[in-house]
Amino acid sequence: INRFDYDGDYGTVLNRFLIQAAIGYPLTVHGTGGQTRAFIHIQDSVRCIELALDNPPATGEKPKIFNQMT
Numbered sequence: 001i002n003r004f005d006y007d008g009d010y011g012t013v014l015n016r017f018l019i020q021a022a023i024g025y026p027l028t029v030h031g032t033g034g035q036t037r038a039f040i041h042i043q044d045s046v047r048c049i050e051l052a053l054d055n056p057p058a059t060g061e062k063p064k065i066f067n068q069m070t
Contacts, residue, residue, distance in 0.1 A: 014045050 017027050048066050057064055 012040070012045055014042065015049075 019025075020027050052064065052066055055064070
């Protein structure tokens with residue numbers, strides 16, 4: 001199966017917020033909220049999720065990892 005990372009190392013803030021909202025957990029911001037890093041447009045992030053859902057690995061194939069920043 002494909003992974004849907006929602007942690008601070010591999011997931012995006014969108015992924016984390018989606019998971020938190022889905023389970024009724026308060027949306028959390030790490031640190032002060034003023035950190036800077038590479039940003040990806042929300043439409044591009046959603047498109048990446050769509051591509052992952054539309055292209056599951058074949059039976060026995062290793063999971064695919066989509067890095068939205070590279």
